[in-house]
Amino acid sequence: MSRPRAFDEESVLDNAMNIFWSKGFESTSVQDLVNETGLNRASMYASFGDKKALFLRVLDHYSLKISTKRFADLREIEDGRKAIEKTFRDTAKTGCKEGRHKGCLIVNSGMELAPHDPETAAIAHQSFRRVEDMFVAALSRGIAHGSISSDKNVRALARFFAGSIQGVQLMSRRGADQETLEDYTETILAALN
Amino acid sequence: MSRPRAFDEESVLDNAMNIFWSKGFESTSVQDLVNETGLNRASMYASFGDKKALFLRVLDHYSLKISTKRFADLREIEDGRKAIEKTFRDTAKTGCKEGRHKGCLIVNSGMELAPHDPETAAIAHQSFRRVEDMFVAALSRGIAHGSISSDKNVRALARFFAGSIQGVQLMSRRGADQETLEDYTETILAALN
DNA sequence: TAAGTTACAGAACACTCGTTCCAGATATCT
DNA sequence: AGATATCTGGAACGAGTGTTCTGTAACTTA
DSSP, X not given: OXXXXXXXXXHHHHHHHHHHHHHOTTTOOHHHHHHHHOOOHHHHHHHHOSHHHHHHHXXXXXXXXXXXHHTHHHHHOSSHHXXXXXXXXXXHHHHHSTTTOOOOHHHHHHHHHTTTOHHHHHHHHHHHHHHHHHHHHHXXXXXXXXXXXXXXXXXXXXXXXXXXXXXXXXXXXXXXXXXXXXXXXXXXXXXXX | OOOOOXXXXXXXXXXXXXXXXXXXXXXXXXXXXXXXXOOOHHHHHHHXXXXXXXXXXXXXXXXXXXXXXXXXXXXXXXXXXXXXHHHHHHHHHHHHSTTTOOOOHHHHHHHHHTTTOHHHHHHHHHHHHHHHHHHHXXXXXXXXXXXXXXXXXXXXHHHHHHHHHHHHHHHHHTTOOHHHHHHHHHHHHGGGO
């Protein structure tokens, strides 16, 4: 009946995500999005609504595609202690790769927008809760496995790890040097002892 | 010889600081600054240069006025352990006060601008180092005082605390609830045991 | 009191912002 | 092939951006 779309929504979201991730919401112009996605302005507004709506779609996309992958080990590695250790070390290592300095899109967006934008605040809050719960599960597995002492306050420790991994992402966005980041993460992990 | 200024530079910087602190660099317009400071556009450009130059002046102002005060206890309380504990608990408590959600201007600015602006990156980096060194000093006092075990890696622990206090400020800007923030800070402080 | 210097007030600038609109191209279905 | 639907390219919009300019007011010094 009608002309089909000439673009792949997935790859448009990927490209849009990368700009927002790198520059933040306000500093990313619609022109930037047009240039980077190759998508026409009109098509963009027709398919995604305005800039803010596209941004929220991108946050969701990030959550499904990037966040899920970043925390795959945390969920899947059987020994909870190893799961937590690998998660932190990988996050720190990735954050140090030159030229990145992007941190986590949701953490960045929460810092930039949460105080004045309830929608973003809700997404950031919910994301934090999900991460917190993943740490709870990993800690429980570690205790069951015997690699983590059972006299820990699991909820408090999970909140500590959830907060701390945001800290790691904050520092890697700010461009902290590798040595500092390593000292930071290793001391975080010492909370498991 | 000439007409004297009708404004107080200190209070202009205070007001400008509060807007930048609340909204960030990009989201703060020159019009916002004019409205809030009461200062005329022309006077503003004559006295401070452009928006970016004013912003850098504001970062410096913040550093001298707010940051210094925030870390006064950390430097001054004789028992290093108590100094660290009070610093974290006060920061968490302040961050929870309703209506604030501002976090730390330098942390916020580092997140927003550091990846694309070397000047801000340098300021954020230097600020981190100063805080790190303050924690080194406090830890040393605590060890000398006997309230902190002497078998600690002081530098690594200082980096951990410096990173973690950024994490506290990040979470309070994002509007984390008090209970989460308390669990977070108390677990951080457990690193002193 | 008059001259000289500087701050002030606000209009005006060029530009970019997010958004909308419209003509034309391009595909599918009958 | 023809009708139809929707996507595409690009111009255009008004509002807002950071910045500059011009004329006037205000104060100090001679």
